[in-house]
Amino acid sequence: MRRDASIEVGKFLDAAAEPLQLTLLSDWGELDRKITSMRIQKPGLALSGFVKHVFPDRIQVLGLTEIDYLLSCSPEQARAGLEAFCSKPLCCLAISRGLDPPDFLMDVARRHGVPVLRSPLMSSVFISRLTRKLEDLLSPRATIHGVLIDVLGVGLLLIGRSGVGKSEAALDLILKGHRLVADDIVEVSVRPPDTVWGAALEMHQHHMEIRGLGILNITHLFGVAAVRDNKKIEVVVELSEAQEEDYDRLGTEPQVWPILGVDVPLARIPLRPGRNIASLIEVVARNQVLKFRGHDSAREFQEKINARIAASARGANIRGPGPDVPVPTPRASSGAVPSPEVE
The missing domain is CATH 3.40.50.300 (P-loop containing nucleotide triphosphate hydrolases)
Structure with a gap:
């Protein structure tokens, strides 16, 4: 009996909270959204409004680069990018390094019902562990x-x-x-x-x-x-x-x-x-x-047999015809000296 490879955000949080040190920052529910991909995604340009290649079924990981970018933008620009980003709709956001999300990020996530998670792990460590956990939970x-x-x-x-x-x-x-x-x-x-x-x-x-x-x-x-x-x-x-x-x-x-x-x-x-x-x-x-280790006993045995057969065939060709084939006796020429008789 085969089971579908998907998991709700709430169940994922229950299964991964301890190994990934995850906590839930949002309080607006929506934990029934489904995660269906083993891969994660870093938003990158999506935070600026370019959301063509955003996959909503993947967990979106925001690290130091993403949070610093949002804080460096004007509030209007940051909100506009987040509005387009969160409207996909996303299954959830995960913030690494224990960073505090900006208030406008939480406001936009609340308006679109996107759950927000946080982990104190460094981004590289968090992504590695998160990927392994998703492979375990979402495998067919x-x-x-x-x-x-x-x-x-x-x-x-x-x-x-x-x-x-x-x-x-x-x-x-x-x-x-x-x-x-x-x-x-x-x-x-x-x-x-x-x-x-x-x-x-x-x-x-x-x-x-x-x-x-x-x-x-x-x-x-x-x-x-x-x-x-x-x-x-x-x-x-x-x-x-x-x-x-x-x-x-x-x-x-x-x-x-x-x-x-x-x-x-x-x-x-x-x-x-x-x-x-x-x-x-x-x-x-x-x-x-x-x-x-590269040793197949059966194939090695078969190769020895094939080599022996090939060697026997080559030997038969070199020796020429078998003993049953009559060999003609050479005729002596007219000037040949007859062999002496042996008493």
Whole structure:
């Protein structure tokens, strides 16, 4: 199930007030205006009335330059520029460095119902943190039935039909020292440029359901080192009862599984009695680490075979025809001296 990527100013303030040290300066409501863009905007020339390229769905950040410009203008000129700027209508204004906004700025914002926020952070620090927070809050999101686990630093999303053994395999991996991120329901989001991150729902965080045992608190059982809050999904591992002809024996054909429009590498593990699924999943993570370092075992093996075949073909061409081809005997010329007979 996918959720729309937008957030109201009031909810954004609740989520970002502490990390961004934000306070609300306005008292005229309008906190239901929606922020729909991860990017922020510095007004610049827009404060002079040139508002052609103002995007009202972005948070408008006013720093020392913008406030000094407004104070350097005549009140009439400043108000005229602000009237055009705030009439877009803007989702909200955010003032950095803890600066005090001019009275005429607050009057124009009140008249247009634009919320005004303030942070004591320096503009560069504030913009950096604000951008990261917006990426987290506004990323496209969906929920997936599966188990997300961190194996050797690689985020593996285990998928498959209900009851196939995803949670049991994840529990075996936790016993090997790896870390649980989410069980049963994984909330996924896309972060720029094209990375998929997963986390557990708040109610399910650090818990796991094992048939026959019920709900387990992994933190209480194995400690805080056995869990983590979120992880980038780097490989999707499908556990299925696939037939022999349904999967690649060599592993040279790349397979992907799309998540919110991003193709994530896919590894398919067919279930058979007696197979150690947890160990196979761990090998998937180790093989992915090798690929990160530029080593693809399957492709390297295929290249060796192709090189051997090519070398054999070149050798056959150099040696000429095979032994079954008759070789003509050269005739002696009329002036040739016959070879002496050997007694």
